[in-house]
Amino acid sequence: MGALNKLTISDARDKLRAGEVSAVELTEACLAAIEGAGALNAFVHNTPEIATEQARAADARLKAGDAPSMCGIPIGVKDLFCTKGVPSQAASGILNGFLPEYESTVTRQLFEAGGIMLGKLNMDEFAMGSSNETSVYGNVVNPWRRGNDDTPLTPGGSSGGSASAVAADLCLAALGTDTGGSIRQPAAFVGITGLKPTYGRVSRWGIVAFASSLDQAGPMCKSVRDCAIMLQAMAGHDPMDSTSADLALPDFEAALTGDIRGKTIGIPREYRMDGMPEEIEALWADGRKMLEDAGAKIVDISLPHTKYALPAYYVIAPAEASSNLARYDGVRYGHRAKLAQGDGVTEMYEKTRAEGFGAEVKRRVMVGTYVLSAGFYDAYYNRARKVRALIKKDFEDAFANGVDAILTPATPTSAFGLGEMADADPVQMYLNDVFTVTVNLAGLPGIAVPAGLDKQGLPMGLQLIGRPWDEADLLNTAYALESAAGFVSKPVKWW
Template identity: 75%
Template sequence: MSAPETIAEARDALRNGDVTSAELTQGYISAISEAGALGAFVHETPDLAMDMARAADKRIAEGGAPDMCGIPLGIKDLFCTQGVASQAASRILDGFTPEYESTVTAKLWRSGAVMLGKLNMDEFAMGSSNETSTYGPAVNPYRRSGDTEALTPGGSSGGSASAVAASLCLAATGTDTGGSIRQPAAFTGITGLKPTYGRVSRWGIVAFASSLDQAGPMTRTVRDSAIMLQAMAGHDASDSTSADIPVPDFEAALSGDIRGKVIGVPREYRMDGIPKEIDALWQDGVRMLREAGAEIREISLPNTKYALPAYYVIAPAEASSNLARYDGVRFGRRAKSEPGDGILEMYEKTRAEGFGAEVQRRVMVGTYVLSAGFYDAYYNRARKVRALIKHDFDTVFDKGVDAILTPTTPSAAFALGSMADADPVQMYLNDVFTVTVNLAGLPAISVPAGQTGDGLPLGLQLIGRPWDEAGLLNTADVLEREAGFVARPERWW
């Protein structure tokens, strides 16, 4: 039998005795050891993985094991993992090994999942190309037809996307603050789900922007995302923003039937200069959902044009507050002091050495917009715009729309280094279709749905009602089936 490619296939193979978790895990450990060129895994844990796999095999043999039992996963370096380096891809956390486990990873380990190691990412999740990482960039396993130029896997969950697309793990955790699960999923031809804000605990995940961050699964298929979200979701008393509401059976919700569902298509997302391939894919998505029995309705989200400016005020403001804890005193890196240096000099030198250029830029922007005299002009105004954006979505959903279809990204994956000298705003524009979802706290999923003429994956985004991940996943499952995306990267690494 060939190795299972999805969580669902592996779950069945493990239960049927066709393969053991130890065999699966060993296969992935070997694949990871040969894939250094991708830069996806940054802290490998092969011994721990094999111990967890053997424990999972024993649990499966006893019967009644959870769905995720024995499934080998990669974990984004933003999740604190007990006894395993957790750096958030930042030099300032060099050497930090937590004495505790994030709630998400603890839930996954309780379900019997296996940790293969930690995955590359943009520093403190600030970036859209995985180029701000202290480890160096992760690389997209896809290349343009007939070209060897290295492409970005997207960011900030670039290592997660690269690892799943290159079959270095069955699935991975990601986090999404402005599109950091969905954009890399689209760039690498995988599925990425950002749940409703509060559906998944943030406890033990290194914070970027606390009112926007949300963890979610990055998988090969929609069904796999449903299975993995089931294990990750649920109320956590340690996280004051975690919602105490029931977690439905997401996989059971995949009926494959969306007849009578109303899909909204926002006119404001038809932006000037949108590439023809992206627009054609969007129209294809509309056609596929209509043919599956859904009603397509044009909708208006009038405050969309203010989303990026509001996001890039709110997110840096929250980041500047969260990153103030990295001072060289309590954990991580401390700069060498000169005779006569006081504590302020130690703080300044530590942060100058420890934070990369993008993190420094966002901390400075955030500190500025929160400072006296500018708080009302920038931060408070951005919060009001955020409320208007949320109201736009509420209005549409109140009028009977079940989900909203948009492109995930304004382009396919671009070359690593191609935006190095560009205005930072050019990089921020990668998030143009995704940030509204975080500002409104909604669930959204990127599904691979097509390819460019030179063979790069393209994704479509579905945005759901608050707490309706079940309905969103069902619509996404239908879109996945209709699109029939089966491309895999040609191995070059």
């Protein structure tokens, strides 16, 4: 048997149930891999004691024959999820020392299903970023390299730690969150599969909020099947979250037949961007042919308001962020600035927030406060909300006309070097989300599937967008694409 930490969830589940391996052995293999991967900076709070205790409990359940699919599976948890008694900082200095007294709904459900937490994963501060360079813990490094070039590459963001950890086999899967592409873009950059479910499919309770109408938690895994298994344990109605949908859950794994004959896949003409690398264009054409060969009908479609998606997103998301982040003031928890004699509560707020927040978070809070201010609310925020409604209608029209899923590139490029965009206009960085933000604005499910390597040997991904609440069908289409692409490449270990 190869290294246990390299197993997929489905393979590990079968071995655990057959008694070929124990949850403790699996966990120890992952903990050893984490210990040897400090150069990646993916894990920022290790929890080996919790992991070992959970692994022993999982072995007892396996022995008793009471074993859900996630039982005994070691995972990493993005630092955005509140985990009881374990630092939950959202990679921000302002939450330094914060130990929640409660468990997020998603992590609680995964632990109840027998999942094992190896530790907390690095991310962009408050999930604001596309390259994992805004974290108080420092940059995460992509386990992939460009050929023989040892330039450190970004794993994408904001779920960069989750992406890097899964790609480097430090854990079998990881939790991510997606506000404008933060699961799908990093998944594409590191050659793994990342699923953003329909808004409301997975509870947001206990997840540190960035933009409440856009945030959604999802699985980041080594295969489409693993995403289906993990989503099953994560999803479901939660009365603690007013936006959580009270809908019956289908059996996501059972939907993976790979048969997509008769399905209609839309190719949106607006996603052909000026200056898009030929390799991304060729990958998209290959994906189209793969789905056609699998029996799907391919049609060209129009999503006419796509060009307004990025500007609308970068009004709505910062506006919601400025409102959500107003609670971080140094009064009840987290960082509090040292005050000079005579300083009052206003000075405490100002100094604490100036010290605690990083530059990108400050930028977005200021943008958000500006667009919500008197005199600008209608000009920016209300207009962006109207554009969002039009973007949503574009997708509704496509689905009403018989389209079952939409195929697009996941990212405009492969992974770039850390620091390469640091001094650029921030808009250049925001353009990394150009193919993904529409999905969040419309509340739809989307999945990134690795589909090939570029000429530098770096992974590239394709995105499939599904009908609302139809993750089962989306996962099946992704399964067919995954099978046709046959992507099995792994990064060469250097760390």
